[in-house]
Amino acid sequence: MATAGANLFSRATAQSRRPNVVFILVDDMGWGDLSIYGRTDYATPNIDRLAQQGVRFTNAYANQTVCTPTRIAFYTGRYQARLPVGLREPLANISQADPNVGLPPSHPTIASLLKANGYETALVGKWHCGYPPNFGPLRSGFDEYFGNLSGGIDYFNHRDGSRVLDFYEGNLLVDRPGYATDLYTDKAVEFIQRPRSRPFYLSLHYNAPHWPWEGPEDEELSRNFYNTNGYTAGGSQAIYAAMVKNLDDGVGRVLQALETTGQANNTLVIFASDNGGERYSFFGPFRGRKGSLYEGGIRVPTIIRYPGVTQTNQVSNQVIITFDLTATILAATNTKFHPDYPPDGQNLLPLLRGERSEFSRTLFWRYGAGLATRQTAVRSGDWKYWRQGNQEALFNLATDPGETTDLKASNAQVFTRLRNQFQHWELQMLPYGA
CATH class of the missing domain: 3.30.1120.10 (Arylsulfatase, C-terminal domain)
Structure with missing residues (x-):
């Protein structure tokens, strides 16, 4: 067991160095879809271990019950309904989208604020907040981008529901073979392993376990996909389990990359979902699912590990919401919000440090x-x-x-x-x- 002196030393070290940040956002994961939250038909040992090394929240919410608005709330740290793009529930596919609606490049984001504060910034995975040339990750503070711009893509052919290829490196459309979850993990690991002289912020936004329901061994389903009933058809509990277990393996690889490069003790890691689950999710005691403002549609798994700040194996009943994570990341990195765009979220660091007890929220x-x-x-x-x-x-x-x-x-x-x-x-x- 660590001594009190050692704990104080590690806390002082964490507070004196600007931490790296890895923010992992998954897509359509239900509150109970991790084994540490109650799922029993499969196990998620890597994400469970992350929770055991930090704080697991039982009263965590998404800012919205669908994709785009929650992401707008996270990027801005404010209620999504303050911007027109935040009213799109969600934003349409590339071929159907309004080219004039997206996250305005002039609006400060967590990425642009961290970049101005000396951070290297990258987004790997799903964006879903507007399309080039007017919008996109590279126009909202990210130094680099690798992922899908729309709400959902086939895991193997990387096309959206309109059969349009949606896989980008920077602003360039690329056609890369492979299962999307694995490709995103590979890119995240490569980013973490690079030598660098400044801290980094990595947003790793997996499209999993969002439909279409295809596990890593289901490439044949992808080949016949457009002969079926569409993106939201098909699937099974077994396929869903394979998707989530593959996602868990990916998170494990990311965490291992932090360990092997010696960066784990100076990296704030946050795991959350953008909204409640879908057809094959487990919701625990809650009613409703994605598309509903009952608890099942907005209550999500959320985990924070911040070595030297969070204690291990903690469970918090504190009510939190997506944009609190934005405020917490900026506070941890000593990065200020733009004065013209004050946050709606709460900085959770005093709670995580034990300096503040649980407090009432109105959301x-x-x-x-x-x-x-x-x-x-x-x-x-x-x-x-x-x-x-x-x-x-x-x-x-x-x-x-x-x-x-x-x-x-x-x-x-x-x-x-x-x-x-x-x-x-x-x-x-x-x-x-x-």
């Missing part, structure tokens, strides 16, 4: 720009206000995580307060159609 969601029955939600403490169309409800998540019992009649004051808070928050956001 807001709005979803359904193109739906007849839009959804809204507020989480405040243990209470959750939920609305879809004309239906409204109040749940106590501490006693009813499955959101089965509507308490608005017996807790009318709480219900009215949260509904009014949502209305006040919405006035600060862009309206749908902006």
